[in-house]
Amino acid sequence: MKVVAGDQPRLVLATGNAGKWREFQVLLQGLDLDLALQSDWNVSACPEPHPTFIENALAKARHASAQTGLPALADDSGLCVQALAGAPGVHSARFAHENGRFDSGQHSRAAQDQANNGKLLQELDVVAERRAHFTCVLAAVRHASDPEPLIAHGWLHGAIAFDAAGDGGFGYDPLFLLPDTNLTLAQIPAEQKNSISHRARAAQQMVQLLQVFWRIRSRPIQGSLS
Secondary structure, X not given: OOOOOOOOOEEEEOOOOXXXXXXXXXXXXXXXXXXXXXXXXXXXXXXXXXXXXXXXXXXXXXXXXHHHOOOEEXXXXXXXXXXXXXXXXXXXXXXXXXXXXOOOOHHHHHHHHHHHHHHHHHHOOOOOOOEEEEEEEEXXXXXXXXXXXXXXXXXXXXXXXXXXXXXXXXXOHHHEEOOXXXXXXXXXXXXXXXXXXXXXXXXXXXXXXXXXXXXXXXXXXXXXXX
16 A cells, blocks of 8 residues: 555554554544554564664564555653663663563553552662653654654653652653653643653654655644543
């Protein structure tokens, strides 16, 4: 299938997570395209052994494109703490159990988040330098061997709190302090978080790249991310 044709172009999102698909449906709603899940083609999960967000995102995009024969989009993101030389970085999701795996079910994911946050606080127990940022890299390929992938970056800068606060969000949100607010990501409304997040900022950049380089048409924006 061509990237752009007479009909609405289709782009495969390199994930089987329906929640992430719904998020990207809104983040990319300014584009006239059909965003599909790789799980619709029973695409297996792609290994993420690389040390950088760019390499992992690109590997996932190429894997999804190879398995489906369609253009693909993938993301890789995480938390980078200055005092920890950028850790947990690409290992953010499994920071507390880097050599293990966890079930993606709701309860085990919550337990993993709690373990990750606990380890982060322990690592920074006597550290005064608390600066940190979330990073998101998006990679898009027209086909599996595309020599000119589109790469977009998004960052959200802040600091790590000394104690968790807030009931919203997930992952490291209860520990991530926003600048000049004294509030964590878990303490602000979801709509506000989604408008300033690293993933939203990367998506804004990717929308522009897809319009310019792949000639994806625009469409009117309706609704908002809740």
